[in-house]
Amino acid sequence: MSSQSTVTLTMAKAFNVQAEKVFEAWITPSLMKKWLFTMEMTNKVAKSEAKIGGEWEIVDHREGKDYRAIGEYRVLDAPNKIVKTFRMPQFSDTEDVITITIESTNSGSNMTFIQKIIVPHEENWTEEDIDKTCREYHDSTKAGWEMMFAGLKQLVETGNIQYPEF
Template identity: 30%
Template sequence: MTSFLFYKKEMISLNTQSNKNAVVVYNFNISSDKVFEAWIDPDKVMKWMFPKGDIQRVEIDRSVGGSFSFVDLREGKEIDHRGEYLEIERPKRLVFTWGIPKETPDAARVNIDIVSIKAGCELTLTHELLPDWSDFAPQTEQAWRNMLEAMDKVLS
């Protein structure tokens, strides 16, 4: 299998002063290719992202420098989660920014690392929290864990 590695060359404003990271490790009984694809395929993202919410729209430009928008409905308000892909190394690594521009111009960074194991793959998600959000690491980890469990159900 051929692996492609892409990196974004220009610098963007990211959180570099994070006090704490939210880290989740999750084992899937499916291939790393399928798990990786679930992150960048709009139809799949619609099925697992925000399992307790009401996802309205998913737009993805799956290239380095490309952006995404995941809009979910919460208490009657649309929340637009936006980001930009910084690294794409299929099927091992995906790095992107993550933010809600209506709430703050700052963007956090999320690293997805996927390693093939005997029974499938192990995914490690590291969300580099913005300093103002560092106290929310446990809630952030639980939210990502819920989404990964929903992804697992969709892919299994």
């Protein structure tokens, strides 16, 4: 049996702005810092070397801990497509692949987001354990991106994000 599974998460989001604005929010550090992962006040690092083979990084600081997300750009086809890797080395050695496609529409643009999520297996897992864990990875990842995409939409459409009160 394989020591890992791959789960595909596919999401879509419509924006009332041109594709270029959405594309820029994915690759521009000052914009990434505002919406990617949590929020501007907790993101202490946002880097992006927006070229094929270039690296990106976000470090979010919450509850006394740093959460680091890193990756490499594989495809940059402005303003239509981004393919990049995604890793959180503090949790595992796995590397997901994220594909973002952005299409222009009459009223703005539509974004399709696909993440190939690698789910590592633990020794002696049953098929039931694997299925349950794959669902959990999918659902928790989706919930996180839904929150981030709400912020992304506010940012590109209004220039600001209304963060929830804590």
